[in-house]
Amino acid sequence: MRAWAWVAVLGVGVGCGGPTPARDFGEALFKDPKLSDSQYNAFSCATCHATSAAEAEAKLYTGLSLEGAASRPNWWGGYEVRLIDAVNFCYTAFMRGTTPLEDEDPKSRALYEYLVSLSPQSTAPAQPFTLVRDITEVPRGDKTRGEEVYRAACQDCHGTRSTGDGRLTPLAPVLPEVARDYAQLFPNATPGLVFIEKVRHGRFFGVGGNMPPYSLEALSDADLGALLSYLGL
Ligand code: HEC
Ligand code: HEC
Structure with a gap:
């Protein structure tokens, strides 16, 4: 069981694995900085998150890979217990979104469908997230x-x-x-x-x-x- 369904799921495509119009719209939104209503925002979700192991290998993203993200029991190291809140943190803090995305917004639903399509297993472990609170020097390297x-x-x-x-x-x-x-x-x-x-x-x-x-x-x-x-x- 998914711990938190973001919205009352529409039934389309979820669990069947195949692409759906909502999922494809969600993927497009994921890659589009214009998801944010701020003219100063240049980031899309894809700027900061990989969606596959291969992508995660190729770069050092600031956000975790979102493969399996919709099936995790909590997010942001346990700070967020609703997926939409985890996403809205990014949306308002990094993408300068002025009003958080709402459950019923068709864009939220599509984004949710896309995240579900990246999460084929019904459960996935929560991911560690350790913010360094107290700044100290680090040894220089190569x-x-x-x-x-x-x-x-x-x-x-x-x-x-x-x-x-x-x-x-x-x-x-x-x-x-x-x-x-x-x-x-x-x-x-x-x-x-x-x-x-x-x-x-x-x-x-x-x-x-x-x-x-x-x-x-x-x-x-x-x-x-x-x-x-x-x-x-
Ligand atoms: C500027 C970079 C940035 C952008 C843009 C961004 N995020 Fe994030 N996101 C982060 C960071 C950093 C974290 C905290 C580390 C982590 O948990 O991935 C995070 C956390 C998350 C988490 C929680 C993951 C977990 O298991 O803890 C989800 C889900 C998420 N973001 C989804 C999104 C979505 C969807 C978008 C687009 C609407 C988005 N993010 C945009 C940087 C970003
Ligand atoms: C998702 C985009 C993004 C990524 C990835 C990113 N930065 Fe930044 N960074 C910014 C933006 C935008 C600013 C300016 C505004 C601010 O401070 O948020 C900034 C500001 C900074 C500043 C502060 C400059 C000042 O005003 O004194 C430093 C230092 C910095 N970044 C270093 C880094 C380093 C090092 C990396 C890679 C490890 C990195 N950034 C990755 C977007 C990014």
Whole structure:
């Protein structure tokens, strides 16, 4: 049994496995930044979440893979117990959506059908999600690995290192140049530590903006250390 059906399921396609118009509409919405009503949003669900093991392997996404997500008993490390609330957190915090998606909205239903189609088993385990609350230094690592991490984790949004070419939104600053002012802006911390704080917290804990946080599951301290070496921080 699915612990939480998002909506009273329409019956179409659910459990039969095949594509349905609602599921296909849901997939299109999943990949479309215009799902959000904010003109400043450039992110789609697909910017931050893989939907298959192969995709999850190829990149370092800030969000977990959503394969099986509709069958998990809870989300966000247990903070959310309704799937629509887990999605709405992303929708309002990262995609700048002004009003949360509602159960009965046809878009919500379609998105739900799509997530169900990614969840062929009726139950799936909850996924760990460990936010790093207290920021500490990490040992620096290998620059070559750091370059790979940059490409797999940061480049889609921030663009090419030092130029920002191809970035998803002009709101994402050029890395690592943005850190040049950190010594002056934050005299009580090293620039490296300020940078770590941004990556680990995103907009959490009172930090502004729409940058998503990187949990320990999404980015290990070893990979973060390698990334910092590559960026010269
Ligand atoms: C800017 C990045 C970003 C965007 C855009 C985004 N998410 Fe997320 N999402 C996250 C992060 C980070 C988490 C917390 C880690 C995790 O649980 O995946 C999360 C968590 C979730 C979870 C809970 C997963 C779990 O098992 O804990 C679901 C479900 C989810 N997102 C669905 C969506 C959907 C659907 C959309 C589009 C409407 C979306 N997200 C857009 C970053 C994003
Ligand atoms: C989903 C898109 C997205 C991804 C992925 C992403 N960022 Fe960001 N990041 C942003 C946006 C947008 C901002 C600017 C606004 C804000 O702070 O939210 C930002 C801001 C930042 C800042 C703060 C700059 C300042 O204002 O001082 C740092 C540092 C940063 N990102 C580093 C990273 C690193 C390192 C990675 C990869 C591990 C990464 N980001 C991945 C979207 C993203």
